[in-house]
Amino acid sequence: xxxxxxxxxxxxAADQLAPLREQFQLPPNVVYLDGNSLGALVNQVPDRxxxxxxxxxxxxxxxxxxxxxxxxxxxxxxxxIGKLLGAGPGQVVVGESTSxxxxxxxxxxxxxxxxxxxxxxxxxxxxxxxYLAASVARLLGLEILEVSADDLQAALRxxxxxxxxxxFGAVDFRTxxxxxxxxxxxxxxxxxxxxxxxxxxxxGAVPLECDADQVDLAVGCTYKYLNGGPGSPxxxxxxxxxxxxxxxxxxxxxxxxxxxxxxxxFEPAEGIAKxxxxxxxxxxxLALDAALDVFDGVDLTAVQTKSQDLGDFFLECLADLLNxxxxxxxxxxxxxxxxxxxxxxxxxxxSPVMAALIARGVIGDVRPPGLLRFGWNSLYIRYQDLLHAVxxxxxxxxxxxxxxxxxxxxxxxx
Amino acid sequence: xxxxxxxxxxxxAADQLAPLREQFQLPPNVVYLDGNSLGALVNQVPDRxxxxxxxxxxxxxxxxxxxxxxxxxxxxxxxxIGKLLGAGPGQVVVGESTSxxxxxxxxxxxxxxxxxxxxxxxxxxxxxxxYLAASVARLLGLEILEVSADDLQAALRxxxxxxxxxxFGAVDFRTxxxxxxxxxxxxxxxxxxxxxxxxxxxxGAVPLECDADQVDLAVGCTYKYLNGGPGSPxxxxxxxxxxxxxxxxxxxxxxxxxxxxxxxxFEPAEGIAKxxxxxxxxxxxLALDAALDVFDGVDLTAVQTKSQDLGDFFLECLADLLNxxxxxxxxxxxxxxxxxxxxxxxxxxxSPVMAALIARGVIGDVRPPGLLRFGWNSLYIRYQDLLHAVxxxxxxxxxxxxxxxxxxxxxxxx
Numbered sequence: 012x013x014x015x016x017x018x019x020x021x022x023x024a025a026d027q028l029a030p031l032r033e034q035f036q037l038p039p040n041v042v043y044l045d046g047n048s049l050g051a052l053v054n055q056v057p058d059r060x061x062x063x064x065x066x067x068x069x070x071x072x073x074x075x076x077x078x079x080x081x082x083x084x085x086x087x088x089x090x091x092i093g094k095l096l097g098a099g100p101g102q103v104v105v106g107e108s109t110s111x112x113x114x115x116x117x118x119x120x121x122x123x124x125x126x127x128x129x130x131x132x133x134x135x136x137x138x139x140x141x142y143l144a145a146s147v148a149r150l151l152g153l154e155i156l157e158v159s160a161d162d163l164q165a166a167l168r169x170x171x172x173x174x175x176x177x178x179f180g181a182v183d184f185r186t187x188x189x190x191x192x193x194x195x196x197x198x199x200x201x202x203x204x205x206x207x208x209x210x211x212x213x214x215g216a217v218p219l220e221c222d223a224d225q226v227d228l229a230v231g232c233t234y235k236y237l238n239g240g241p242g243s244p245x246x247x248x249x250x251x252x253x254x255x256x257x258x259x260x261x262x263x264x265x266x267x268x269x270x271x272x273x274x275x276x277f278e279p280a281e282g283i284a285k286x287x288x289x290x291x292x293x294x295x296x297l298a299l300d301a302a303l304d305v306f307d308g309v310d311l312t313a314v315q316t317k318s319q320d321l322g323d324f325f326l327e328c329l330a331d332l333l334n335x336x337x338x339x340x341x342x343x344x345x346x347x348x349x350x351x352x353x354x355x356x357x358x359x360x361x362s363p364v365m366a367a368l369i370a371r372g373v374i375g376d377v378r379p380p381g382l383l384r385f386g387w388n389s390l391y392i393r394y395q396d397l398l399h400a401v402x403x404x405x406x407x408x409x410x411x412x413x414x415x416x417x418x419x420x421x422x423x424x425x
Numbered sequence: 426x427x428x429x430x431x432x433x434x435x436x437x438a439a440d441q442l443a444p445l446r447e448q449f450q451l452p453p454n455v456v457y458l459d460g461n462s463l464g465a466l467v468n469q470v471p472d473r474x475x476x477x478x479x480x481x482x483x484x485x486x487x488x489x490x491x492x493x494x495x496x497x498x499x500x501x502x503x504x505x506i507g508k509l510l511g512a513g514p515g516q517v518v519v520g521e522s523t524s525x526x527x528x529x530x531x532x533x534x535x536x537x538x539x540x541x542x543x544x545x546x547x548x549x550x551x552x553x554x555x556y557l558a559a560s561v562a563r564l565l566g567l568e569i570l571e572v573s574a575d576d577l578q579a580a581l582r583x584x585x586x587x588x589x590x591x592x593f594g595a596v597d598f599r600t601x602x603x604x605x606x607x608x609x610x611x612x613x614x615x616x617x618x619x620x621x622x623x624x625x626x627x628x629g630a631v632p633l634e635c636d637a638d639q640v641d642l643a644v645g646c647t648y649k650y651l652n653g654g655p656g657s658p659x660x661x662x663x664x665x666x667x668x669x670x671x672x673x674x675x676x677x678x679x680x681x682x683x684x685x686x687x688x689x690x691f692e693p694a695e696g697i698a699k700x701x702x703x704x705x706x707x708x709x710x711l712a713l714d715a716a717l718d719v720f721d722g723v724d725l726t727a728v729q730t731k732s733q734d735l736g737d738f739f740l741e742c743l744a745d746l747l748n749x750x751x752x753x754x755x756x757x758x759x760x761x762x763x764x765x766x767x768x769x770x771x772x773x774x775x776s777p778v779m780a781a782l783i784a785r786g787v788i789g790d791v792r793p794p795g796l797l798r799f800g801w802n803s804l805y806i807r808y809q810d811l812l813h814a815v816x817x818x819x820x821x822x823x824x825x826x827x828x829x830x831x832x833x834x835x836x837x838x839x
Contacts, residue, residue: 038484045487052483057475060708064474068655069466070452073459073788076838081655083837107521108703110677139678139703142691146676150564234704241482241495241707262560263524264553271839273793277556289522289553290648293655294474295706374487379687423497424490425685 015328015398022324022394028317031390034305035238042396042403044375047212047353047386050238050302059301063294081293085244085265086284088296091303092237092246095311096210096229097220102251104283105233105296109211109245110139112230115259115286116247117147117178120205120228122258124175127204128152131166131177134159137184140209144178150260160190164198171202181219182212185378187343187353187386189217193224200225205253211235216318216352216388218311221248228253236352236388237306239299247286254282263288305390317389319347322354324394325385328401329356336408342382353386362425366418367407373400377425429742429812436738436808442731446805448719449652456810456817458789461626461767461800464652464716473715477708495707499658499679500698502710505717506651506660509725510624510643511634516665518697519647519710523625523659524553526644529673529700530661531561531592534619534642536672538589541618542566545580545591548573551598554623558592564674574604578612585616595633596626596765599792601757601800603631603765607638614639619667625649630732630766630802632725635662642667650766650802651720653713661700668696677702719804731803733761736768738808739799742815743770750822756796767800776839780832781821787814791839 013021023029036052037043043051067075076082089103096103106112121130132144134157141157148155153175158166160179167174177199182189192208199206205227210219215236221229229248233239249257262277264270265287269278279285326341333339340357344350358364361381368375375385385400407413427435437443450466451457457465481489490496503517510517520526535544546558548571555571562569567589572580574593581588591613596603606622613620622643624633629650635643643662647653663671676691678684679701683692693699740755747753754771758764772778775795782789789799799814821827 036479036483038486041486043486049482049487049490051486052478057478057483060478061471061475064466064471064654064712065450068463069450069471072452072455072457072465073463073790073838074783075655076463077836081838107525108677108705110675110679110703111521111525114675137678138681138684138687141689142676142678142681145691146674150674232704240478241489242704242710243706243708245703260560260564261524261528262556263522264551264556265524267552267556270552271793271837273552275555277559289524289659290646290656291522292657292706292709294657294712295709296656298478298708369488376487379685422491423685424487424495 019394019398026317028313028389029393031305031309032393035391037391040372042373042399044373044385044387044392044400046388046392047235047384048376049234049241050236050388051391053238053302053305055304056240056298056301060294060298063297084293084296084300085287085291088300088303089246089283092214092233093248095214095219095306096248097218097222098248099222101282103246103248104286105244105246106286106288106291107245109230109232110143111261111288112245112247113140113209114143114147115261116207116228116230117144117176118151118260119257120176120207121147121151121153123205123253123256124203127173127175128154129170129173129175130155131163131174132157133179135183135185136178136180137209137211140178140180160195163195167198167202174202174204176205176207178207178209180209180212182217182351184212185342185382186355187351189213189349189351192219192226196224196226212351215306217315222250226250233299237299238302238388240295240302243295243299244291249283249286257285259286261288265289309390314389318352318387319350321387321389321392321394321397322350323347325354325397325401328398332401332405332408352389353384356383357381358383360413362421363413363418364407367412367415368403370418371403371407373403433808433812440731442727442803443807445719445723446807449805451805454786456787456813458787458799458801458806458814460802460806461649461798462790463648463655464650464802465805467652467716467719469718470654470712470715474708474712477711498707498710498714499701499705502714502717503660503697506628506647507662509628509633509720510662511632512636512662515696517660517662518700519658519660520700520702520705521659523644523646524557525675525702526659526661527554527623528557528561529675530621530642530644531558531590532565532674533671534590534621535561535565535567537619537667537670538617541587541589542568543584543587543589544569545577545588546571547593549597549599550592550594551623551625554592554594574609577609581612581616588616588618590619590621592621592623594623594626596631598626599756599796600769601765601767603627603763606633606640610638610640626765629720631729636664640664647713651713652716652802654709654716657709657713658705663697663700671699673700675702679703728803732766732801733764735801735803735806735808735811736764737761739768739811739815742812746815746819746822766803767798770797771795772797774827776835777827777832778821781826781829782817784832785817785821787817
C-alpha cells in the first residue's frame with residue numbers, strides 16, 4: 012500500500028508545473044500557505060527593483076517618466092494583467108488600492124444605470140467592499156441589499172428593474188468558494204443590471220474570461236496570487252463597450268485627456284485611461300511588473316487544475332484527522348470545481364491553532380469566526396507541502412500545542 | 426570685483442546645509458532643478474529597500490505585517506511627516522495618492538459644515554484638485570467658486586455663511602508663490618468655514634505650522650521635497666479637534682475600528698486611523714521611510730532661508746539676460762519671502778528651451794502657458810548649480826540651441 016508520503020512524492024514528480032517553483036525565493040523550512048494573502052518573492056524582483064531605484068530614479072530622475080516609460084506603465088501593466096483576466100488590451104488599468112478601485116467601479120456602474128436605486132451586494136463580500144458600497148450608496152442615494160449567490164436569482168426576480176448593479180466576490184475570501192461568473196453575470200444582465208466583480212482571490216489562480224463572460228467591471232489586487240509584493244497596486248477592468256459612458260468619481264489628473272495641458276475642467280481621457288487617478292507608487296508598480304514575468308507562457312487552466320488536485324489531496328490527507336476531531340470542520344466546498352485555490356477549516360481555537368502551526372513553519376492565517384485558511388499558489392506549492400501541513404496540524408492538535416501560553420497572544424494582523 | 430563664479434563659491438563655502446548634499450546620490454554632470462517634481466535618491470534607500478524586499482517580504486512573508494510592523498507604518502511614517510508639518514502626533518496618515526487624499530479631505534470638510542453649499546477653491550489650484558473638487562461638488566450637491574488668494578477676503582465677505590470650505594495650494598505649482606497660511610486659515614475660520622491646504626509644493630521646503638496655524642485639513646505628496654521616490658504615497662493631516670466628527674467617503678477596511686474583526690458595518694477607527702483606506706504599497710512606503718531620515722535634525726527654517734537666498738542669487742545672475750531678452754520674464758514673486766523653493770520664468774518657446782537645457786544637463790520642467798520651472802531642494806542644490814543653470818540658459822538663448830530640430834519634439838511628460 013502506498014503511504015501518504017509516497018503518494019505526495021508521486022504527485023509532485025508528475026506535476027508539469029513543478030519547475031515554476033524555482034522562480035520563487037522561498038525561505039527554508041517554511042510551508043507557505045498564505046499566498047492567497049501575500050504572494051512570495053519572485054527571483055528577478057530584487058534586481059529589477061534595484062535597477063528602477065538606482066538607474067531609473069537615481070540617474071534619470073524626472074526624465075524617467077519619458078525615458079523609462081513610467082507614464083505608460085499603468086496601462087501597459089494593466090494589459091499584462093488583462094491577459095490573466097481574459098481581457099483584450101485597453102480595458103485594464105493599474106491604480107490605487109482595491110478599495111479605491113471598488114469605489115470607482117461601483118459608482119460608475121450605478122451611474123451607467125441611473126434611475127435604478129438598488130445594489131445587490133454579496134452577503135459574503137470582503138469587508139472593504141461592503142463598507143465602500145455603503146459609502147457609494149450614501150453619496151448616490153442608493154440602497155444596498157445584501158444577498159448570497161444562492162439567493163441572487165430570487166432577489167433579481169423580485170427587484171429586477173430597480174437593480175442598477177450587483178457586486179460579488181469571484182472567490183469567497185473566507186470559504187474559498189468559487190462563484191459561477193458567467194451565470195451570475197448573465198442573471199444580472201437579464202434584468203438590465205451591471206455587475207462588478209471582485210476578483211482579488213481569483214486572479215492568477217483561476218482562468219478568468221471577463222470579455223467572453225460579458226463582465227462589466229472588475230477590480231482586484233495584485234499582491235496575492237500575482238505575487239506583486241506587499242500592497243502592490245490594484246487594478247480596474249472596464250469592458251470597452253462601457254468606456255464612452257463611464258463616469259468615474261475619482262477624476263484625478265492622470266485620467267485627463269491632456270494631463271500636462273493642465274486645463275481648467277476635467278475632460279476624461281479616451282478608453283480605460285480615464286480610470287487613472289493620481290501618480291502611482293512606481294517602485295511597487297515596477298516590482299509587480301517584474302513579478303508578472305512568472306506568468307508568461309503559463310496556462311491558467313493547468314494552474315487551476317493543479318490547485319483543485321492539491322485541494323483534493325489536502326482533504327484526503329485530512330480525512331483521518333477530521334474523523335477523529337469533531338471540533339475540526341471543512342468550510343470550503345468539497346467539490347474541487349467549486350473551490351478557488353484555498354481550503355478553509357473551522358476550529359473553535361483557530362487563532363492559537365494557527366499560531367502553533369506558524370511556530371512549526373506552516374504559514375496560513377485565520378479569519379473570523381474561527382476559520383483556518385490554507386491557500387496555495389500552485390506555481391510554487393507542492394503536494395508534499397500540503398502533506399507537511401496536515402502532519403503539522405495533526406501534531407499540534409494531538410500534542411495540544413495550541414494550548415501553550417505563547418500561542419494565546421493575539422497578533423495585530425491575523 | 427567679484428565674479429559670479431567667485432560669489433557662488435563663497436556662498437557655497439558659507440552654507441551650513443552644504444554637507445547634506447552628501448546624503449544624496451546625484452548623477453554626474455547634472456544640475457537637478459526639478460526636485461520640486463521628483464526628489465533625488467537618498468543614499469540609504471537602495472539598501473533599506475533591498476532589505477524590505479528580500480528579508481521582510483521574501484523571508485518573513487505574511488508575518489512581516491506583525492514582525493516588521495508593516496501594519497503600523499502609515500501612522501508611524503505619518504507622524505514623521507507630521508514633524509515637518511508642525512503637527513503633533515496622531516494627526517497625519519500616509520495613504521493613496523494626493524488626488525485620493527484631496528477627495529477625502531474636501532468631502533470631510535464639506536460634511537463638517539453640512540448645510541453650507543459653497544466651496545471657495547484656488548483659481549490657481551493644481552489641476553487634480555480642481556477636477557476632484559468638481560466631483561465632490563457633484564456628489565454632495567455643492568457649488569464651487571474659484572477665486573485667487575487676492576480675492577478671497579472679498580469672496581468670504583460676500584458668501585461667508587454659505588461657505589463650507591476653502592481650499593488653496595500653499596505654494597503655487599506654476600509660479601512658486603507662497604501663500605499666507607495663517608492669514609487665509611483665519612479668514613476662513615472667521616466665516617465659520619474650514620480650510621483644506623494642498624502642501625505638495627511646500628512640505629520639506631517651507632516650515633509649516635499646521636497645529637499652531639489652526640489648519641483643519643491638509644494633503645500633500647512625498648515625492649517632491651521629501652524625496653520619497655516616484656509616486657511615493659501621499660498624506661492627509663486632520664487636526665485632532667475634528668477627528669471625532671470626521672466623516673470620510675473612502676471607508677476602506679484599514680480605517681475600521683477592528684479591521685480583522687471583519688464586521689458587517691463600517692465603524693471608523695479612533696483618531697487619524699479612520700482615514701486609512703486600503704493596503705498601501707509597502708515597498709514605496711518604506712522607501713519613503715528611509716528617505717525621511719535625511720530630515721532628522723534638519724531645521725526647516727534654515728532650509729527655507731537657503732531656498733530664498735538661492736532664489737535671490739538665481740535672479741541676480743539672471744539680471745543681465747533678462748535685460749537683454751525681452752521675451753524672457755520672471756513669473757515668480759521677486760520678494761524672497763513670497764516664494765516657495767522655485768523660480769519660474771516665462772518664454773514663448775518654453776518647451777524647446779527646456780529641452781535644450783536638459784540636453785546640457787540642466788533639468789527643470791515646463792508648465793503651460795510657456796513657463797520654465799526651476800525648483801530646488803536646498804538639501805542638495807548649491808549656488809554654483811544655479812549659476813551653472815543661468816550660464817546654460819544664456820548659451821541656449823544666445824546660440825539659438827532651442828531652435829534646433831531635436832528640441833522641437835514634444836515629450837509626453839513635461
